[in-house]
Amino acid sequence: MMAADRNFFAYLDDMKIITILLPLSYHHGLSSSFSMTCDFQEHPLNIIEKRQIDNNMKYICEFSKEYSFEKQYLVTDEHGGKTELQIGAVIRTKAFDEKFYYDGDDLGVTFEEGQTRFKLWAPTATQVKIKLRPANSSFSEFVKMKREERGVWSVAVSRDLEFFQYSFLILVNQEWREAIDPYATAVTANGELGVIVRLEKTHRQRIPLPPFENPVDAIIYETHIRDLTIHPHSGVTNKGLYLGAGEHNTKGRDGGPTGLAYIKDLGVTHIEFLPFHDFAGVDELNRDKEYNWGYNPLHFNAPEGSYSTDPSAPYARIIELKQLIDQVHKLGLRVIMDVVYNHVYIRETSSFEKVVPGYYFRHNEMGLPSNGTGVGNDIASERKMVRKYIIDSIQFWLKEYHIDGFRFDLMGILDIQTMQEIRKVCDCLSPGTIILGEGWNLNTPLPVDQKAIIGNQAKMPQIAQFNDKFRDCIKGSSFNLFDKGFAFGNEHYIEAANEVITGSIGFTKEGTALFNEPIQSVNYVECHDNHTMWDKLLACLPSADDSLRMKYHRLATGIVLLSQGIPFLHSGQEFFRTKKGDGNSYRSSDEVNQLDWDRMISYKNQVEYIKGLIQVRKEFPCFRMRTAAQIRKNIQQLQLPSPLLGYWFNNDDGIILLINPSIKKQEVLLTVRDWAVLVDHENAGITTIRMLDGRDLIIEPVSINVLLKK
Structure with a gap:
């Protein structure tokens, strides 16, 4: 039936509830009875509610038989x-989830013996075909798929x-x-199309890594595959590519x-790469014409092609990404993958929406797609097959690519149970996998007590979260460019x-615990x-000289590295990275985003x-320290005049940490003598x-200091 032939609209909104909309222009929107026909059998519907909505009369009807999808x-x-x-809102009901959950x-x-098997979960489809096309051919063949249990189609x-190359043709709602x-x-x-590959051809041995005991032992360094190498003086041959990011022994202009x-030389433990799953925003065949951070997910289980030497060769991106990860592992470092399971690039054209329309995304009370992410759609992770998809994807990256950690973009969109199950999967498959995420409370229609x-x-004790309180009080608000934090001299x-x-x-005593344990706090001032x-x-x-700005910058970074919790550095932060004032460079030029290796040389000190x-x-x-109990037991705050902060670590190390954010020298009287200075305003x-012979110590302006008891 063509849409133009319809007199009205009818939707299955629950397993036995049908919503009918009659335009007022059609018999004034009035009808005293409705029936439903299937296989030449007619079944009456029971009208249980009627009311006018705009230019339609809305009827809520009940169907006494069991609906067959x-x-x-x-x-x-x-x-x-x-x-x-x-098919209407029924797909967002618990009954639908229970009926069609496939484990x-x-x-x-x-692959089976002599066979290639395809399976697609599409419970609302009435027909499904697979479209196959040989590589370098315009000829396509179509193979019908058979419906099996739990809404799975197979052939x-x-x-x-x-x-x-392959895709699916799905018939839903005619x-x-x-x-x-x-x-x-x-x-x-x-x-544009899926490709059938044999991943076993790309398998390699897992490279052993040094022990990693606890998340607070991590020092995370965030970078972007293109940014890391694209600079003219990076010394990298394969600039902007997986292979380039994995090159060893590259050198700058100073050797x-x-x-x-x-x-590796810097000493961090984990490299966190911005997204490298397949994303939109860069034409892979003309990659130098566009730039993107990668938060436009297209395909969650396939690597991005713009970082490959040959985006048209399906194996190239897989092999080259694995080579990058192996090269990182050979240096004893670990890889954290930035994952974007909270949304898709464009909901209407995504595979999720085409396969099971309306299921994978949250909708508000008006029935419209919600937009807590700010990009037009929110993934409904609380639904069983959405949660399964995310967990399956995490398992895939762990097993196939040997990923060591996951950074969840806008984790607050996802639900707690999904994150808890991800934690269990990681602990089972790869103990020591670090999980961190952005736990912002965003406006998505999920009960607050279920949000991650x-x-x-x-409720998520083994998952770390970006500590925006740390960021804003040490550096100043990220949303007020002119707000100065503690490290910039603001003693408030x-x-x-x-x-x-x-x-x-x-x-x-006055502090309110943001976290129960330090392993949950990702401390950062820049990303x-x-x-x-x-x-x-x-x-x-604006009127200060660079020498003072450098001191403030150094102090803020020093506080990140010496605070309890997990330190996180943005690549180039250690040499005063600038983006020329660009506050949102997600698609800006290489000139803005690249790591400037000449600047690194200029600020080698x-x-x-x-x-x-x-x-x-x-x-x-x-x-x-691993636990809150250890922190409370082993750290004694020193009584110092504001704005100084000082801490005596009275465990086996015997260390004092002193912080002076003011532009004046400060005198501190130590309780005992004989201290070795490890960190001061110039050296670390x-x-x-x-050595300090006496008890008096002069702390230089805007500095961090570490003393070791001898």
Whole structure:
């Protein structure tokens, strides 16, 4: 039936509830009876509610029989008008979830003896076909799929289909849609079609890594695959590509290390790459014409092609990404993957929406797609098959690519149960996998007590969250460019700073615990989002000279590295990275986003200082206490005049941490003599800079200091 032939509309909104909309222009919207026909059998509907909505009369009707999703139904009214029954809000009911939940591990493409099997979960479809096309051919063949239990469609093709391109044709609500397999692991250039590959051809041995005992032992370094290497003087051959990011022994203009070698030399433990699943925003066949961070997900289980040497070769991106990960592992470093399961690039054209329209996304009370993400759609992770998809995807990346951690973009959109199950899967498959996310409380139609947000941290004790309180009180608000934090000399933030430096666990009597344990707090003052800290300092202190800005910058970074919790650095932060004032560079030019390796050389002293602080953190366990109880037992706050902060670590290390954010020298009287200075305003490391013979210590302006008891 063509849409133009419909007299009215009818939707299945619950397993036995049908909503009918009669336009007022059609018999004034009035009908005293409706019936439903299927397989030449007519069943009356019971009208249980009627009311006018705008230019329609809305009827809520009840269907006494059991609805079969395998069949097509017509709804008829007393006037002889008719319409096909469309799948409506029923897909967002718990009954639908229970009826069609499929727990198999074989969705997508699997291989059997002499066969290639395809499975697609599409419970609302009445027909499904697979479209197959050999590589480099315009000829397509269509194979009908058979409906099986739990809404899964399946077919086995008895021949070798390696390199074949494929998609699914799905008939839902009398409309055919073509969709790429949501479980596709390989795609053509720009993700236009799925490609059948044999991943076992790309398997490799897992590279052993040094022990990793606790999340607070991590030092995370966030970067972007293109940014890391694209600079003209990066010393990298394969600039902007997976292979380039994995090159060892690259050198800059001064002969010093760049790229991956530089990151290893810096001393961090984990590299967090911005998204490298397949995303929109860059034409993979003309990658130098566009730039994108990668938060426009297209295909969650296939690597992005713009970082590959040949985006048209389906194996190239897979093999080259695995080579990058292996190269990182060979240096004893771990890889954190930035994952974007909270939304898709465009809901209407996504595989999710085409395969099961309306199921994968949240809708508000008006029935419209919600937009807590700000990009037009929110993934409904609380639904069983959405949760399954996310967990299956995490398992895939762990097993197939040997990923060591996941950073969840806008994690607050997702639900707690999904995150808890992800934690269990990671612990089972790869103990030590670090999970961190953005726990912002966003406006999505999910009960607050189910959101994976900071406010619910107690329900996710083994998942870390970005500590925006740390960021804003140490650096100043990210949403007010001119707001100065504690490290920039604003002593109004002193109590907040005291709390976050000690792990945000309610260390002070006045402090409110943001987290139960320090392993939950990701401490940062800069990331890919918003202005770099250097650009913020230029705005905050327009009349200051660079030497003062550098001191503030160094102090803020030092506080990140020596606070309780998990330190997080933005790549280039250690040499005053600038984006030329661009506060949202997600699609800006390479000139804005690239890591400037010449700037690294110019500020080599700063880099050495940050390296020294990293050494101090790794050498002395007092800076990475595992529990809130340890922090309360072993840290004693020193009584110092504002705005100084000082801490005595009275465990085996015997260390004092002193912080002076003011532009004046400050005198501190120590209770005992004989201290070795490890960190001062100019130098940092695990070797003694000088000894203190007396009890008096002059702390230089805007500095962080570490003393070791001898």
